[in-house]
Amino acid sequence: SAVISQKPSRDICQRGTSLTIQCQVDSQVTMMFWYRQQPGQSLTLIATANQGSEATYESGFVIDKFPISRPNLTFSTLTVSNMSPEDSSIYLCSVRVGAGELFFGEGSRLTVL
Amino acid sequence: QQQVKQSPQSLIVQKGGISIINCAYENTAFDYFPWYQQFPGKGPALLIAIRPDVSEKKEGRFTISFNKSAKQFSLHIMDSQPGDSATYFCAASMIGSGGSNYKLTFGKGTLLTVNP
Structure with missing residues (x-):
């Protein structure tokens, strides 16, 4: 298994601002993923973040809106840019092991006012 | 088509009863089928998973049944307890031999309530 820490755990933000979510893993992993879970909904993959290369985005998600960094094998960030109330969601970092x-x-719960 | 259909949307079971959640998939290339359990305010936790080379996998009170020809799989929770009350998600992926194309497609989730 893996221990995954996300910061912040929750935040309330104003429309038009940006928020960066951090994900720290207790072991080196090749593949990291960012998911979005809207209230009461299922999980949707935003992008795959591999160290040393640009993130691969899923349909409906673009780099300008959700820039991702992956500087090493234990850390990644997701930025939600120019936020609107529709961006209010739980953002989840995940890693593939074994x-x-x-x-x-545990997710980062974002509320945009 | 990368879609996993999950039912029911919600389920109420009495303590000690059997909870059954079903999922169906379209893509025959899927070869990895996990179930996740999510409590309110928490991230999803891997509960149990199955590969298509077996028809059933059991871990404690949790069993996955897999029907490859019908493209269906289900989660059975035996002797359901109030502590099992959570949202359960099925998922599917193509791991293949190298796992380089690993992406999980999730069902919409089932809210399970186990009454005491």
């Missing part, structure tokens, strides 16, 4: 098991952090 034979494909995916583990999640």
